[in-house]
Amino acid sequence: MSDYDVIVIGAGCGGLSAGSQLARKGFKTLVIEQSDMVGGCCSTFEAQGYRFDLGASLIEDVEVINWCFERLGTTIYDEVELVECDPIYSVILKDGTRLTYPLSSEHTAREIGQIAPGDVMGWLKYGAYMQGFMDAALDGFFLAPGNTLVDMIKMFAKTPALLKYGPLFISSYQDIIEKYFKDPRIRESIGYQSFFGGLPPELCPGYIAMIPWSEHAGIYYSKGGMIGIPDALKRLGEKSGMQLKLNTEVKRLIVSNGRAAGVELQDGTEVTSDLVISDINAKTLYLDLIGEEHLPWLARIGIKSYEYSMATPMLYLGIDYEPPLAGHHTITTLPMDELNDFWWKDYKQGRFPVEQYSIISWSSGSSSGMAPDGHHVIVITLAPGAYRLEGKTWDQIKPELTQNIIDHLSKRCIPGLKDHVKYADFASPPDFEKRLKSPEGAIYALRQDLPSSLVFRPATRSKSIKKLYLVGASTHPGGGVPTTIASGMIAVDLIDKYE
Amino acid sequence: MRKILCLAGIITGVYFYTKLTKEKKRFIKEILRQVPYLIPRYFA
Numbered sequence: 001m002s003d004y005d006v007i008v009i010g011a012g013c014g015g016l017s018a019g020s021q022l023a024r025k026g027f028k029t030l031v032i033e034q035s036d037m038v039g040g041c042c043s044t045f046e047a048q049g050y051r052f053d054l055g056a057s058l059i060e061d062v063e064v065i066n067w068c069f070e071r072l073g074t075t076i077y078d079e080v081e082l083v084e085c086d087p088i089y090s091v092i093l094k095d096g097t098r099l100t101y102p103l104s105s106e107h108t109a110r111e112i113g114q115i116a117p118g119d120v121m122g123w124l125k126y127g128a129y130m131q132g133f134m135d136a137a138l139d140g141f142f143l144a145p146g147n148t149l150v151d152m153i154k155m156f157a158k159t160p161a162l163l164k165y166g167p168l169f170i171s172s173y174q175d176i177i178e179k180y181f182k183d184p185r186i187r188e189s190i191g192y193q194s195f196f197g198g199l200p201p202e203l204c205p206g207y208i209a210m211i212p213w214s215e216h217a218g219i220y221y222s223k224g225g226m227i228g229i230p231d232a233l234k235r236l237g238e239k240s241g242m243q244l245k246l247n248t249e250v251k252r253l254i255v256s257n258g259r260a261a262g263v264e265l266q267d268g269t270e271v272t273s274d275l276v277i278s279d280i281n282a283k284t285l286y287l288d289l290i291g292e293e294h295l296p297w298l299a300r301i302g303i304k305s306y307e308y309s310m311a312t313p314m315l316y317l318g319i320d321y322e323p324p325l326a327g328h329h330t331i332t333t334l335p336m337d338e339l340n341d342f343w344w345k346d347y348k349q350g351r352f353p354v355e356q357y358s359i360i361s362w363s364s365g366s367s368s369g370m371a372p373d374g375h376h377v378i379v380i381t382l383a384p385g386a387y388r389l390e391g392k393t394w395d396q397i398k399p400e401l402t403q404n405i406i407d408h409l410s411k412r413c414i415p416g417l418k419d420h421v422k423y424a425d426f427a428s429p430p431d432f433e434k435r436l437k438s439p440e441g442a443i444y445a446l447r448q449d450l451p452s453s454l455v456f457r458p459a460t461r462s463k464s465i466k467k468l469y470l471v472g473a474s475t476h477p478g479g480g481v482p483t484t485i486a487s488g489m490i491a492v493d494l495i496d497k498y499e
Numbered sequence: 500m501r502k503i504l505c506l507a508g509i510i511t512g513v514y515f516y517t518k519l520t521k522e523k524k525r526f527i528k529e530i531l532r533q534v535p536y537l538i539p540r541y542f543a
């Protein structure tokens with residue numbers, strides 16, 4: 001007799017999605033988390049009276065998240081106070097041109113028309129095409145398992161409309177943007193979202209080019225910090241009896257006769273279970289927690305071949321004035337070709353130039369209670385940063401880099417910033433690795449191009465170890481808050497079917 | 500005959516490849532680089 005029906009390793013969005021649903025179904029569920037809070041990449045921490053979002057700063061595709069809440073007998077709107085962000089973002093181009101894209105797609109067309117009248121038609125055509133893709137993806141993609149070729153056939157049989165969007169899977173993000181938009185400034189203003197897929201515009205799969213459109217269906221911030229979403233899943237899970245152990249690291253997955261049978265904790269305690277769900281990086285899971293010796297040779301080659309997704313250094317700032325920003329997100333960006341060049345000439349070479357693309361999230365502008373009275377919080381997601389720098393360590397360059405970035409942003413888009421910083425914390429890729437046990441600080445676990453997606457991503461229902469399921473960014477449908485929550489729903493559906 | 504067709508196929512492929520932009524070439528190269536791992540990844 002096992003101690004639990006299910007053990008979930010990691011209380012990220014995927015782990016809590018699966019754990020809370022299984023608890024509601026009556027499974028005796030234990031979620032084990034190594035850090036002192038839930039949410040993983042989608043969490044919020046406090047320092048000197050300021051509240052900072054650790055990673056994720058916004059959600060879209062809120063309907064997908066809501067499906068999980070509906071399974072828990074409620075809705076996200078009842079459980080999390082969501083703040084709709086309008087404008088979606090204000091983007092500052094290399095030449096200083098500023099475009100502010102409002103939530104309304106008609107108003108966005110007007111904004112585009114003021115700079116490039118010729119691209120308004122492109123926006124409308126792009127919007128119509130992407131809306132069709134979004135509808136098909138919501139219907140057939142997010143909750144469909146991507147384990148086997150049969151799953152793929154079923155996915156396309158259930159939603160044949162997806163086939164029409166085949167070109168999005170064999171083109172790059174840049175191809176799609178260049179197809180619909182001719183003006184270099186408009187292209188530049190929507191080129192950077194390829195990094196939401198973890199890759200530069202020329203390498204990112206074309207379907208990610210849905211994002212500049214899908215954002216118009218609504219993007220939201222969780223009042224009080226992004227941790228509001230995983231916290232709600234935790235609360236609902238606990239109501240159904242889910243147990244959660246924080247500050248407890250899983251050292252090893254117990255495998256007996258090719259089956260997952262529980263976990264061994266850092267202090268040597270063994271906890272047994274009938275099923276194990278992993279929300280941690282799949283490479284770490286298979287190579288470190290399980291061990292190669294338990295893997296069939298082909299799976300071993302497959303697991304080792306995955307590349308980690310990019311890491312993004314973050315700068316958390318507490319300031320004592322209201323920053324002159326236009327909305328929740330301000331982006332400083334560069335033309336797509338320069339983003340590509342940055343990828344090869346800087347990121348891949350271990351260099352980190354200051355004047356790069358960045359996402360500035362002004363969370364205290366969207367939500368009260370993030371900073372002491374009269375103070376504000378901004379979190380800057382910087383361009384991808386290599387885990388290993390050329391010739392130096394992150395710790396060596398941090399102080400100077402922090403100052404240079406603050407100076408640069410003061411000049412480029414946040415006048416006065418440098419005179420108002422009261423708290424600054426720079427999180428490098430190695431810091432992320434330390435904090436979340438996310439290897440090399442990878443933000444989406446594994447690279448997310450076609451050869452690492454769908455049936456080529458680690459399977460939700462493990463093909464190597466029986467009774468083991470994967471959720472989170474390492475498995476289909478990949479990184480992002482809605483997608484990882486969807487991965488938990490897929491795992492629960494598979495458990496329903498097979499266990 | 501089969502050899503000739505094969506050769507013609509390769510020549511056409513190479514011709515079209517050389518006509519692509521450097522961005523498109525890198526996109527294809529990055530996918531081709533990972534092709535040997537597709538079967539192992541399917542079993543992962």
Ligand SMILES: Cc1cc2nc3c(=O)[nH]c(=O)nc-3n(C[C@H](O)[C@H](O)[C@H](O)COP(=O)(O)OP(=O)(O)OC[C@H]3O[C@@H](n4cnc5c(N)ncnc54)[C@H](O)[C@@H]3O)c2cc1C
Nearest residue numbers: 010012014034040041055056057058250443472473480481
């Ligand atoms: C900087 C950044 C910005 C992002 N921005 C956005 C955004 O704006 N919108 C969006 O939708 N998505 C965003 N994402 C992506 C999104 O946050 C993640 O894809 C998603 O939250 C990952 O969820 P997950 O289930 O994979 O688990 P993770 O968040 O990776 O959590 C895994 C958990 O497992 C724990 N763990 C690891 N090893 C062990 C162990 N051995 N034992 C016990 N516990 C362990 C970790 O501490 C962690 O809490 C961002 C991510 C980052 C990093």
